[in-house]
Amino acid sequence: MSNTDNTTFKPDNTNLLAKIKAFQASQNQETFMAVLEELQGDNAYLLVPTSSPVTGENPEKGWTTLEKGAQLSFTSVFETEGKLVMGVFTSQATLMSWATETKPFVTLPAKEVLEIAVENKISQLIIDSNQESMFVLGRTV
Structure with a gap:
């Protein structure tokens, strides 16, 4: 993972959700790229279920910093048709709607x-699986 400069990262999924909605209304290259650009920007964040609660240092506005090299064990990575798929979420509400029980997560x-998906050869990210804000981002490995 790269070091995120906390002065530029301003967590807010408002634009991400609006761009996903625009993509769903008009599925074309332009609306897809708008979602991808928002995912690569300084505001979008995603929740990823983990095997155990994650704690960090320097709490600031509810966010903490993990030590460099900290190991995270994600529980929403599945193998489907020989490819790795990772489920991620735009909010705690969408995560809880998907999960059958309360799950720890990291945001x-x-x-x-x-970056984690590329490093771990994950073929697809499924954002908000089976929900109104669902978006699938795939790549060839």
Whole structure:
């Protein structure tokens, strides 16, 4: 994971959700790229279910910093048809709607989730699975 400069990261998924809605209304290259650009920006964040609660240092406005090299164990990574798929969420409400029970999670800048996906050869990110705000981002490995 890269070091996120906390002065530029301002967690807010308002634009991300609006761009996903625009993509759903008009699925084309322009609306898809708008979602991708928002995911790579300084505001979008994603929740990823973990095997245990994650704690960090320097709490600031409810966010903490993990030690560099900290190991995270995600529980929403699945193998489907020989490819790795990772489920991520735009809010605690969408996570809880998907989960059958309360799950611990970590919230990360979306661009860091994208980096983790590339580093771990994850073929698809499914955002808000089976919900109004669902968006699938795939790549060839």
